[in-house]
Amino acid sequence: MKIATWNVNSLKVRLPHVLDWLAATQADVLCLQETKMEDKVFPYAELEAAGYHAAHNGQKTYNGVAILARGTLTDVRCDIPAFADEQKRVIAATVNGARIVCAYMPNGQAVGSDKYEYKLRWLAALAEFVRDEMARCPQLALLGDYNIAPTDRDVHDPAAWKDQVLCSEPERAAFRRFVDLGLADAFRLFDQPDKTYSWWDYRQMGFRRNHGLRIDHILLSAPLAAECSACTIDKAPRKLERPSDHAPVVAELVAAAEAKPA
DNA sequence: ATGGCTTGAGTGTCAAGA
Numbered sequence: 001m002k003i004a005t006w007n008v009n010s011l012k013v014r015l016p017h018v019l020d021w022l023a024a025t026q027a028d029v030l031c032l033q034e035t036k037m038e039d040k041v042f043p044y045a046e047l048e049a050a051g052y053h054a055a056h057n058g059q060k061t062y063n064g065v066a067i068l069a070r071g072t073l074t075d076v077r078c079d080i081p082a083f084a085d086e087q088k089r090v091i092a093a094t095v096n097g098a099r100i101v102c103a104y105m106p107n108g109q110a111v112g113s114d115k116y117e118y119k120l121r122w123l124a125a126l127a128e129f130v131r132d133e134m135a136r137c138p139q140l141a142l143l144g145d146y147n148i149a150p151t152d153r154d155v156h157d158p159a160a161w162k163d164q165v166l167c168s169e170p171e172r173a174a175f176r177r178f179v180d181l182g183l184a185d186a187f188r189l190f191d192q193p194d195k196t197y198s199w200w201d202y203r204q205m206g207f208r209r210n211h212g213l214r215i216d217h218i219l220l221s222a223p224l225a226a227e228c229s230a231c232t233i234d235k236a237p238r239k240l241e242r243p244s245d246h247a248p249v250v251a252e253l254v255a256a257a258e259a260k261p262a
Numbered sequence: 263a264t265g266g267c268t269t270g271a272g273t274g275t276c277a278a279g280a
Contacts, residue, residue, distance in 0.1 A: 062277095201267075
């Protein structure tokens with residue numbers, strides 16, 4: 001089973017990219033962030049025609065998350081139950097026996113800002129939710145745009161980003177909280193090329209200069225980590241016309257006996 | 263140089279992203 005996450009920065013603009021990418025990769029599950037649309041205009045029909053069921057939790061202009069799957073989506077849950085929030089940032093569903101949690105974590109804007117405080121409160125609430133979901137379903141994957149570069153290895157210029165939003169120690173501690181729940185960063189289960197990122201600034205030729213950050217992640221509970229045979233970031237869609245500023249992250253899950261995590 | 267692109271909303275120009 002191939003599972004993936006992609007911040008598309010407007011599904012209205014990026015639907016052709018998404019359909020092409022699904023056809024090329026044959027992903028079984030794709031989590032989307034920043035759809036920036038209401039549920040009533042979500043392209044269910046186009047996705048069904050491409051062979052994908054979908055569940056969406058969206059709003060106008062901002063945020064919006066979706067799970068696309070070849071298999072049936074059951075037990076769909078939207079938002080963090082214990083956290084009152086207007087912003088549509090979380091959707092969860094069960095696919096092929098695995099609990100898929102798709103999250104668009106807050107950006108935080110600047111360390112010390114109101115949005116940064118919201119980000120930290122939001123991350124703490126999500127961790128509680130994920131802990132409870134994992135208790136119900138031990139096979140859990142938390143995929144999404146975390147808006148956190150977990151270590152300096154995930155940053156093109158660690159000195160410039162030191163203590164800045166996306167890289168600050170409280171945010172990195174929030175990331176480690178998910179790891180402490182028993183989730184593994186699928187990307188780091190394997191040897192990876194240096195300077196591999198999932199986001200590049202639109203400005204200043206960020207992509208061509210590989211001025212990026214690795215802020216999109218797939219975290220896997222132990223049973224799924226044991227089945228993970230590969231995790232990669234697919235830069236191909238970032239090279240297209242009118243790309244999202246994020247690239248998809250993909251994890252391959254195989255029968256436990258065949259998996260060979262590093 | 264607190265910018266630089268891109269998107270959505272909406273038709274002038276700003277908020278928000280990361």
